[in-house]
Amino acid sequence: xxxxPALHLLGTRAHGPCRQRHWTGGPEHALGAAGSFTxxxxxxxxxxxxxxxxxxxxxxxxxxxxxxxxxVNRKLxxxxxxxxxxIVCVGETLQEREASRIEEVVLGxxxxxxxxxxxxxxxxxxWAYEPVWAIGTGVTATAAQAEEVHAMxxxxxxxxxxxxxxxxxxxxxxxxxxFAQDNIDGGLIGGAALDAGQFAAxxxxxx
Numbered sequence: 001x002x003x004x005p006a007l008h009l010l011g012t013r014a015h016g017p018c019r020q021r022h023w024t025g026g027p028e029h030a031l032g033a034a035g036s037f038t039x040x041x042x043x044x045x046x047x048x049x050x051x052x053x054x055x056x057x058x059x060x061x062x063x064x065x066x067x068x069x070x071x072v073n074r075k076l077x078x079x080x081x082x083x084x085x086x087i088v089c090v091g092e093t094l095q096e097r098e099a100s101r102i103e104e105v106v107l108g109x110x111x112x113x114x115x116x117x118x119x120x121x122x123x124x125x126x127w128a129y130e131p132v133w134a135i136g137t138g139v140t141a142t143a144a145q146a147e148e149v150h151a152m153x154x155x156x157x158x159x160x161x162x163x164x165x166x167x168x169x170x171x172x173x174x175x176x177x178x179f180a181q182d183n184i185d186g187g188l189i190g191g192a193a194l195d196a197g198q199f200a201a202x203x204x205x206x207x
Contacts (some may be wrong), residue, residue, distance in 0.1 A: 069112025089165035134168030172201035
């Protein structure tokens with residue numbers, strides 16, 4: 001039998017245990033803890049590589065891979081059972097925003113992801129609001145726009161311990177204002193994390 005693990009996990013494994021306050025995560029999760037899921041990463045593989053977090057429901061998976069809320073829900077259940085901390089991405093497209101469907105779309109994604117999951121387990125989920133129109137485009141939601149949706153999600157999840165990050169062209173120039181909002185608990189950083197200087201500036205803005 002031959003195994004072809006995700007290449008980036010091999011590098012993570014080679015570096016051994018993470019330093020204090022430094023955790024590792026994977027970009028996507030298969031529909032099962034283990035088994036034949038070519039092209040995806042099982043929870044067993046993530047755990048073997050020392051990962052603690054896994055990203056689920058990213059808009060690119062929804063758009064290009066046809067992933068829907070029911071699949072995100074199945075992956076979320078699997079991640080929670082494995083003891084991974086899931087980061088679930090939600091967000092609307094520009095067309096949905098212009099059609100005043102933000103609440104319908106975003107809260108539909110949140111509710112769909114949590115279908116059948118007990119409240120005690122739901123509190124372990126980390127959420128990331130990523131407006132699709134702001135991912136990798138250089139266009140960022142204003143602090144007021146982001147805060148409005150974060151507050152909406154927090155109200156919807158009242159009774160849960162909720163942590164909500166903002167993702168979508170976070171840069172050193174806007175990080176401090178975004179992170180100063182009452183309902184924004186941090187950032188899910190994409191392209192800016194590839195530049196050490198920019199990433200360090202964003203981290204500093206969050207402290």
